[in-house]
Amino acid sequence: MRILLVEDDPVLADGVCAGLALAGLTVDAVTTCADAMAALGACRFDAVVLDLMLPDGSGLDLLAALRARQDATPILLLTALDETPDRVRGLDGGADDYLGKPFDLDELAARLRALVRRGGGRASPRLRHGAIELDPATLSVTLDGAVVAVSRREFAVLAMLMERPGVIRSKGELEDRLYGWQEEIDSNTVEVYVHNLRSKLGRDVIETVRGLGYRMRVPS
Numbered sequence: 001m002r003i004l005l006v007e008d009d010p011v012l013a014d015g016v017c018a019g020l021a022l023a024g025l026t027v028d029a030v031t032t033c034a035d036a037m038a039a040l041g042a043c044r045f046d047a048v049v050l051d052l053m054l055p056d057g058s059g060l061d062l063l064a065a066l067r068a069r070q071d072a073t074p075i076l077l078l079t080a081l082d083e084t085p086d087r088v089r090g091l092d093g094g095a096d097d098y099l100g101k102p103f104d105l106d107e108l109a110a111r112l113r114a115l116v117r118r119g120g121g122r123a124s125p126r127l128r129h130g131a132i133e134l135d136p137a138t139l140s141v142t143l144d145g146a147v148v149a150v151s152r153r154e155f156a157v158l159a160m161l162m163e164r165p166g167v168i169r170s171k172g173e174l175e176d177r178l179y180g181w182q183e184e185i186d187s188n189t190v191e192v193y194v195h196n197l198r199s200k201l202g203r204d205v206i207e208t209v210r211g212l213g214y215r216m217r218v219p220s
Contacts, residue, residue, distance in 0.1 A: 001024075001046040001112065001116055001177070002028070002044075002180075003020060003025050003028070003045060003046060003048070003049060003112060004029075004030065004036065004040065004043075004045040004049070005027055005029040005048075005049045006029075006033070006035075006048065006051055006062070007031065007049070007051045007078070008032070008053075009051075015105075016029075019108075019109070020109055020112075023105075023106075024136065024152055024156065026179065027180060028043075028045075032054055033057045033059070033061065034056055040066065046073075046074070046116045047075070047112050047116055048074070048076070049108070050063065050077050050095075051078055052081050053081070059077065059079070060093050063077075063090070063093050063095060066094070067094040072119075074097075074115040074119050075094070076095065076096060076097040076098070076099060076108075076112060076115060077090045077095045077097070077098045077099070078101065079101060080101045081100075096115050097111050097114075099111060113136050122163075127159065127163065128162075129162050129205075129216050130205075132158075132201060132205070134155070134158060134159055134162055139155050141155065141158065141201075143200075143201055143202075148201065150200065151196075153189075153193055154200075156178055157174055157193045157194065157197065158201075160173070160177050161214060166215055166216065166218040168209050168212050168214065169213050169215065170212060170213035173213070174190045174213070178190075178193075194208075204217055
């Protein structure tokens, strides 16, 4: 999952970015409403973690602006304003979830996984495709019940393909899921991760659609 964090406290932002990265999420951070609007206009994010008190305005105003332009990206408000009226105002204003500060990073990661799962119309927290099962909470993959060791980015590629089996994912889409703005992308990294997954899960599990991208092979 790729997450946009809108938070002006640099220490907190660094901590959230590091903690969510350990949970297998790719996080980009901005500090203002203006930068958040620009980021959401330029990139696709699976979810947004939004503070309410920002240097150039209220997170609630940003939330309202996003919903007014029909941006349905799941948004979790993360704020010190945690009284019941604050939560009601945020949720009624279009937020999908609300978490008060201080908070637990594991809970934040779990809430984000739940938001994205519901947004994708999935009931089960785990992904299954044939004999392969993937658990986003533990970053684990099994094949016929046996654990398969995968790297964090191999996991991210597999998760994106398994979310919509049979749907072609382009190399650019996969790179957007894998890398934040500050990370350098090697030209063949996606190919390497796909090759590694095939060697671990079976050469026919992931299909290359020439000129378009990759998809999980669906039995005809």
